[in-house]
Amino acid sequence: MKYAFFLGCVIPTKYPQFETVARKSLPKVGVELVDVEGFSCCPEPWNFKSYNIMAWITIAARNLAIAEEAGLDILTLCSGCFATLAEAHHILEDKPELKDEVNKRLSKIGKKYNGTISAKHVVQVLRDDVGAEQIKKSVTHPLEKIRVGVHYGCHVLKPSETLRVDDPADPRILETIIEPLGAEVIPYAERLSCCTGACQDEEMVFKFRYNKLQSLEEAQVDCMTLVCPACFEAFDLGQVMLNRKSEKKFNIPTLYYVQLLGLAQGLKGEEVGITRHKIRSPALLEKLS
Amino acid sequence: MPKIDLDFKKKLTRVEYADFLTYCYQCGACVGDCPSAKLSPAFNPREIVLRVLLGLAEPLLKKDSIIWQCTTCYTCQEVCPQGVRPIEVITALKNIISAQGMLPDSISASVGIIKDTGRVVLVSNVINKRRTEQGLTELKPVPMDELKKIL
Numbered sequence: 001m002k003y004a005f006f007l008g009c010v011i012p013t014k015y016p017q018f019e020t021v022a023r024k025s026l027p028k029v030g031v032e033l034v035d036v037e038g039f040s041c042c043p044e045p046w047n048f049k050s051y052n053i054m055a056w057i058t059i060a061a062r063n064l065a066i067a068e069e070a071g072l073d074i075l076t077l078c079s080g081c082f083a084t085l086a087e088a089h090h091i092l093e094d095k096p097e098l099k100d101e102v103n104k105r106l107s108k109i110g111k112k113y114n115g116t117i118s119a120k121h122v123v124q125v126l127r128d129d130v131g132a133e134q135i136k137k138s139v140t141h142p143l144e145k146i147r148v149g150v151h152y153g154c155h156v157l158k159p160s161e162t163l164r165v166d167d168p169a170d171p172r173i174l175e176t177i178i179e180p181l182g183a184e185v186i187p188y189a190e191r192l193s194c195c196t197g198a199c200q201d202e203e204m205v206f207k208f209r210y211n212k213l214q215s216l217e218e219a220q221v222d223c224m225t226l227v228c229p230a231c232f233e234a235f236d237l238g239q240v241m242l243n244r245k246s247e248k249k250f251n252i253p254t255l256y257y258v259q260l261l262g263l264a265q266g267l268k269g270e271e272v273g274i275t276r277h278k279i280r281s282p283a284l285l286e287k288l289s
Numbered sequence: 290m291p292k293i294d295l296d297f298k299k300k301l302t303r304v305e306y307a308d309f310l311t312y313c314y315q316c317g318a319c320v321g322d323c324p325s326a327k328l329s330p331a332f333n334p335r336e337i338v339l340r341v342l343l344g345l346a347e348p349l350l351k352k353d354s355i356i357w358q359c360t361t362c363y364t365c366q367e368v369c370p371q372g373v374r375p376i377e378v379i380t381a382l383k384n385i386i387s388a389q390g391m392l393p394d395s396i397s398a399s400v401g402i403i404k405d406t407g408r409v410v411l412v413s414n415v416i417n418k419r420r421t422e423q424g425l426t427e428l429k430p431v432p433m434d435e436l437k438k439i440l
Binding site: 008009010012013014017019020023035037038039040041043044045046047048049050051052053054055057058059087091093098105106108109115154155158159160161168193194196197198199200201204208246250272 | 302304305324329338354357358359360361362363364366367374376379380383384386387388392393394395396397399401403406407408409410412416419420423424425429431432435436438439440
């Protein structure tokens with residue numbers, strides 16, 4: 001299984017530990033990551049799309065065209081990159097006139113997007129192409145007794161008509177790939193709520209995140225896990241900021257899914273980079289050792 | 290008297306299905322599950338769609354517009370029985386605000402970084418040093434000549 005590894009912007013710059021652990025742990029389940037030159041920002045599906053949707057889809061098509069030239073489907077760790085690239089692909093297939101217009105622009109740099117590849121989120125690759133069995137076979141240090149609260153985020157699931165990953169009202173994809181690691185997935189009331197990264201109202205953002213963290217705390221999780229760097233920022237750095245404004249102080253460590261995978265495959269806490277996070281939990285490290 | 294723009298709905302970009310809004314029959318399903326509407330009664334996706342349909346969208350087209358309270362979570366889109374895509378209507382409105390040079394400062398700054406460097410985060414020596422420490426390669430600059438030509 002070979003994929004063009006689409007790094008995006010936020011992970012390789014702010015959170016390279018996720019890239020490091022992906023490069024170590026994905027080959028162990030048979031996924032080969034190929035570095036392809038020339039990718040830019042996907043571009044991100046909130047601010048840049050708000051700025052100009054035509055510019056957004058043109059840059060996305062250039063990225064897709066680069067992977068197509070390499071003859072590879074795209075794998076990304078980021079829900080934002082996934083949403084942009086998968087949506088752009090869908091729209092271009094659905095609207096041939098728009099595709100012509102975008103390709104006219106791409107022709108200025110000698111590129112063309114034919115629509116022969118697809119962009120996949122790492123969780124899709126793990127569920128559909130690798131499979132739970134294969135994941136389980138790679139586990140040497142099962143995460144027994146680790147209580148995980150799953151945060152889906154929005155852009156890996158919605159709009160479901162375009163992305164077709166799972167049912168956004170009752171998704172199972174993360175549970176499917178966490179359970180083989182031996183961890184216990186704990187349901188909680190705010191499981192499907194948004195990180196609110198795109199909301200521009202500070203007061204609302206505070207309330208959203210407070211409710212989510214409160215719900216996780218009530219469920220007595222050891223950590224939450226997620227698959228989007230914007231969500232990660234919202235609940236790692238965001239939790240520190242929230243604690244500054246809030247009388248109540250939360251301490252819920254946030255782990256990227258690939259970090260859980262790496263830990264279950266025998267990597268140490270430091271090697272998967274959890275010691276670099278803002279929210280640290282000695283209790284979790286203790287349980288992992 | 291509010292200004293009515295009868296042709297307003299035709300001004301929305303059709304790149305991403307904003308034109309499905311004419312199917313809206315104002316049932317309000319989009320409001321019930323909207324996380325922003327829960328916390329801010331002034332934010333109402335049904336009303337945003339209605340304003341666009343009636344040509345009364347002018348109050349939404351400003352730098353501090355209520356539409357920036359949207360989290361872009363797409364829940365409204367999932368629950369709409371008519372296949373209206375309120376988020377795409379909101380995105381189309383944001384594009385109009387942007388064309389008038391009125392994007393909120395934080396968004397404008399983030400867009401500027403992408404237009405200048407091809408990435409949404411500025412790559413510094415510190416970042417590349419941290420990458421090499423972790424056994425990763427340094428990030429190469431994005432070919433900006435190509436990006437500039439296609440935009």
